[in-house]
Structures are given as structure tokens and as C-alpha cells.
Amino acid sequence: MAGITNAAYRRLCAEYGAGLYVCEMITSRGLVEGDETTKRMLVFDEAEQVRSVQLYGTDPVYVGKAAEILCADYGVGHIDLNFGCPVPKVTRKGGGGALPWKRGLLARILEHTVAAAAPYGVPVTMKTRKGLDDDHLTYLDAGRIAQETGCASIALHGRTVAQAYSGQADWEAIGALVDHVSIPVLGNGDIWEAADAVRMVEQTGAAGVVVGRGCLGRPWIFRDLAAAFEGGDVTTLPNLGEVAAMMRRHAELLVEHMGEERGCKEFRKHVSWYLKGFGAGGQRRRDLGLVSTLADLDLLLAELDPNEPFPVAELGAPRGRQGSPRSRVVLPEGWLDDADGSDCHLQESVDETTGG
The missing domain is CATH 1.10.1200 (Non-ribosomal Peptide Synthetase Peptidyl Carrier Protein; Chain A)
Structure with a gap:
């Protein structure tokens, strides 16, 4: 979550419970070109046992180079690729949740990143959404491609790009992806309390969960989650x-x-x-x-x-932004004409991390 999961908040959450806490999203181009704002975002607390970074990019070469820099220069132990951002200024350039529509391009980005991280023993994961909208679903193909290219796991937010953060997350889609691939699937969407996470895993067969908005103003949710997954029934109610x-x-x-x-x-x-x-x-x-x-x-x-x-x-109430579904997803011209995109070349700006 851009502007939220900086080193300070990751440290605070870690003090309350177990988990992997991921750095706010950074752009691969910004890192490769030495952008100072991007580098300031790559700050880690001394207590962080695993340095985890979420990386954004649309150019396979840039993303691969950025992954190598993260491993070699920053001691990163986990790279998560963001293919789920629904913000228009990101999708209009073919990035975020729009990118998995181009299956060939997605495969090339994953191949470059996995290859760059492999010599350092750093696992690469990816996060995505169901698709652009209900008529243009991509998550099953994305899961297959993630598995074929060597990703360690895939996280699925059970909403489309068009939904953004509105409505309810589709947990059935998470279960369908679990059945579709052999790599671990993490579920994301509408986890407001620890009980929600347990219910999601039971309903979908997911290997774990990803928490976003549910931790806003509630760093203690990770203590509840750790207890819940160990069989306990803990709901922290701080005064x-x-x-x-x-x-x-x-x-x-x-x-x-x-x-x-x-x-x-x-x-x-x-x-x-x-x-x-x-x-x-x-x-x-x-x-x-x-x-x-x-x-x-x-x-x-x-x-x-x-x-x-x-x-x-x-308890159980949504937190953070919600909004309304969008009438259309903002995409590059002609984006839907070709679902392969093997030869697709996109321009990636340095400041797209503000999209979230």
C-alpha cells in the first residue's frame, strides 16, 4: 500500500505478530535509473528479518534489472510483482491490473525477474486481480503463467480492476485458482478480522492470506491472525x-x-x-x-x-477506500485487440507508485 507500508509501519505491525511485511510498491524504472524518491522508499528497519519489496513494472528488461539491484545492493529476500493496481494512471499505460491481459508480456516479465533473482536464492511472487472486468478475466491464465515461469506463489485479490475496492471480493475465484495451479495461492480481499482469514482459507483452500486495508489503524490484527492460524480464538479489543x-x-x-x-x-x-x-x-x-x-x-x-x-x-466493517465500480477500465488504445502481447513495449513512468 503506497504511502502506508513504510519501514516504520512494517516494524510496528511486526511487533504485534508474525507475518511477512512488504515494502510499499516501487517502480522498476525508478530504481534502475537511480531516482532519489524511489531509493528513499527502499529503507528497512534494523529489526526486519526478511526484506520484502513489491515491484511494479511493464518492461521485462527493466523489471529484471531492478530485481537484480534489489537482491545485490539492498539485500532483499523476497520480491513481489504487482499486477493488481486498479488506479487509472497505472492501467492507462498497461500496468498494474491491466497487464495480465497481455499473456506473453506477463510471461516475459516473470521470466526476467525469476532469472535475475535466482542466483541470490530470492523467491519471486506475484499479486493480481480476477481480470479487467467480468467479461475479461485473466486470473486463471495468470496463475498458469506464474507457475510455468517459476514463481513461488501467487496472490489473488478477488475483485476485478473495474470493481477497484467496491463491492465484495469473490472468494470463489480464489478457490478456482487453488484448483487450477499447484503453486501456493494466497487469498486477498475483505479480510477485516482474523476470523475472516480463517473462513477464507477454509472455503477456498488457499495457503494463506494477504491483508491490505484491514490493517489500517489496526496493527494488532497480525497478532490475532497468528493466533487464529494456530487454532486460537483471539479478537483484540484495545481500549x-x-x-x-x-x-x-x-x-x-x-x-x-x-x-x-x-x-x-x-x-x-x-x-x-x-x-x-x-x-x-x-x-x-x-x-x-x-x-x-x-x-x-x-x-x-x-x-x-x-x-x-x-x-x-x-468489527468486520470495511476500512480505507471503497468507492464505486468504474463504468470502464482506462487502458491503452487497442489494448483489448491482442491478448498475447509478446512484442508489446510500454512506457513506464518513474512516479507511478503513488497509484497504490
Whole structure:
């Protein structure tokens, strides 16, 4: 999740539970060409045991070179290729969730990446969606290609690009992909609580789950997930005082990695997610959303009622962006005319990571 899963938030989530925490998406071209913004995103916390990066790209050569740089220069131990982003500025260039329509191009990107990472023993995985829309599904072909090119696993978000984040995720599609390939399939979509993850695995046969929006303002969900997959029944219900302590820790880690001014600015976007459902008051929320120093944050957090119980009505409720389905997917001209794309050449911009 662009702008969310930086080193500070990955560290915070890891402190609450087991899992693999993936760096926010970076562009292969930006890395290969030495773009400073891209390189600043490749910061890892000293406590990260496995450095995991999500890589975006549309040019097989660039993606392969970027994979080699990640392995050789950054000590990355896992590369995940993003073929699921639904943002128009990405899909209009044939990237993200649009790319799997071009089966030949997808295969070439995966081949180059797997070959570049193999000498370092680094596994390559990919994430995708069901397809462009209900009339242009790609996930079964994408799974086959991932398996044939040597990917270690594939994650499927049970929505189409046209759906974006609206509606409900189609878990039946995840089950269909499990039956279609022999490599592990990870399920993604509508995992808001640990019980959802257990239910998804039981219903689909998936080997595991990928959590995105479900962890916004809830770093403790990974503790619940770890317990659930070990057979426990844990639902963490922190009171507002405990949530405030998490907020303080999050801000502290951001400041540690980015400096106080930038770290506090980065923290602001998380306030509404942490406080969702709590009666913190509109003015206090606004003040927290403008915080500029840790000292100011401490004063504002001290004003919250530490004994206010967790708003149980929020359990199972969607978090983060949702929106409405799109009437059409923005694609390059003539994109649907050829489903192979073996000779397809696309332009990849450096700043497309802001798409999410």
C-alpha cells in the first residue's frame, strides 16, 4: 500500500505478530535509473528479518534489472510483482491490473525477474486481480503463467480492476485458482478480522492470506491472525488508551526513520483509521490530523479517555477506500485487440507508485 507500508509501519505491525511485511510498491524504472524518491522508499528497519519489496513494472528488461539491484545492493529476500493496481494512471499505460491481459508480456516479465533473482536464492511472487472486468478475466491464465515461469506463489485479490475496492471480493475465484495451479495461492480481499482469514482459507483452500486495508489503524490484527492460524480464538479489543499507545509508538518510529517534521506529517493520515468508531471528538481529531511534533502529539493523546472501550460495532466493517465500480477500465488504445502481447513495449513512468 503506497504511502502506508513504510519501514516504520512494517516494524510496528511486526511487533504485534508474525507475518511477512512488504515494502510499499516501487517502480522498476525508478530504481534502475537511480531516482532519489524511489531509493528513499527502499529503507528497512534494523529489526526486519526478511526484506520484502513489491515491484511494479511493464518492461521485462527493466523489471529484471531492478530485481537484480534489489537482491545485490539492498539485500532483499523476497520480491513481489504487482499486477493488481486498479488506479487509472497505472492501467492507462498497461500496468498494474491491466497487464495480465497481455499473456506473453506477463510471461516475459516473470521470466526476467525469476532469472535475475535466482542466483541470490530470492523467491519471486506475484499479486493480481480476477481480470479487467467480468467479461475479461485473466486470473486463471495468470496463475498458469506464474507457475510455468517459476514463481513461488501467487496472490489473488478477488475483485476485478473495474470493481477497484467496491463491492465484495469473490472468494470463489480464489478457490478456482487453488484448483487450477499447484503453486501456493494466497487469498486477498475483505479480510477485516482474523476470523475472516480463517473462513477464507477454509472455503477456498488457499495457503494463506494477504491483508491490505484491514490493517489500517489496526496493527494488532497480525497478532490475532497468528493466533487464529494456530487454532486460537483471539479478537483484540484495545481500549482507547491502548490505541493511543500504539499511535504514539507509530509516530515515534516514523520520526526515527524520517525525522520529526516529515514523520509527524506522515502520521497524520493514520489518525482517522486509529480512531474510527471511538468518540474522540471532531476538534480533537482535527488537531491530531495537524500534529507537527511528538510533544504536541503527547499533549493531544493525553486528552483522550483511556478507558473508552473498543467500538465493537466496527468489527468486520470495511476500512480505507471503497468507492464505486468504474463504468470502464482506462487502458491503452487497442489494448483489448491482442491478448498475447509478446512484442508489446510500454512506457513506464518513474512516479507511478503513488497509484497504490
